[in-house]
Amino acid sequence: MLKNRIIPCLDVKNGRVVKGINFVELKDAGDPVEQAKIYSDGGADEICFLDITASNENRDTIIDIVRKTAKECFVPLTVGGGVRTIQNITDLLLAGADKVSINTAAVKDVSFVKEASKKFGSQCIVVAIDAKKVSDNKWEVFTHGGRNKTGIDAVEFAKQVETIGAGEILLTSMDRDGTKSGYDVELLKVITDKTNIPVIASGGVGTLDHLYDGIVKGGASAVLAASIFHYGEYKIKEAKEYLNSKNVSVRL
């Protein structure tokens, strides 16, 4: 049976982890490579890097981080943030990323997703959708961390990217992101029902029950979380054992 995945996400800015793990054993709390290794050794099913570096000149640092991480972590590695061109994807994959996640570039021009999946295969193209609730049962796609409204319906957009070759959808609720109040389960449910590709739930995790809700109530194939793991509130293993105790199948 296919297991539900737990994916810790590391926010990286100018080569340093922004929201970092506060583990005492860390030599360098800001080193993304070391943190990725801790997650991987702790049973993370995948590792996700989100590059939030603003300027283009620092983009090479993420490539270097990916290269180093890929030599030490032998679980899938997804990299997102600032992926705008075919060359960006080529560089990340050559450095050792297994998947890239495309956000703004997919919203700006959806044919980019098609081009990317045709060139590299659907298996490595994740489309990240940032959605915000605008009315009852209606969510809209936002970009730039929830600041820019696009007028695009999130459900329709999810269906569209599936048709043109996305392998997975990374769905973040902008209403919930950073609130620790749980995933937007309603949003997840609508999108997992309307699409046939795996959906990764993101945005809002504060407790282990939230992970359970994302999978069981929202229908997500994988759950992504940042702060509950970063700040050492829970270890990956604890999350997995908890889910397992509630009959959610995970890789132990």
Next chain:
Amino acid sequence: MNVTIVDYQSGNISSVINSFTEVAQGKVNLEVTSDIKKIKSSDKIVLPGQGSFKSCVDSLNSINGLVETLKEFVITNKKPLLGICVGLQMFADIGYEEAETKGLGWISGKVSKIDNQNGKFKLPHIGWNEIEIKKESKIFKDIKNKSHMYFVHSYEFIPEDKSVISATTDYSSKIVCAVERENLLGTQFHPEKSDKKGLKIIDNFIKL
């Protein structure tokens, strides 16, 4: 001992290179190449494959003499070859991804889309799934039955001769996820992304 990873522009093989490099350290000499001479003189070959069946077969065919060299290596000289993902799928006679495409024909059978039972199962089959070991296999030494391996695929290899199947995994149906016929080995899952157990499989192959 020389182990060669065939680099035929079949998409992203960085992870294959990384994990084999990790395991090969100080044990064997690892080459990543499409050079026919080097392939001929190597002791073992790894045939990765990402993207579609058609794009991989087309890429193999675009390198002059590569398919013949691989065939000689595997069929005539009976030296070990490990196919990974589409690398395994290409052993088949025919594949149906993108367009009907002739495979290498080393193991009779076809590669078709996984039956998702009208949307009941999401495709691609992405993530960690248990393998059920069907027969003793050289690459499964010290690998426990029901171990988790990492999968990413939408198509499955259906061999005619079921005795080649060394492991299956349960997703919609019992999907063939490893084959072994003498020197010819293949995994549908990605040992290079399957953590310590995956590295063990790579180690088993290197030590053959």
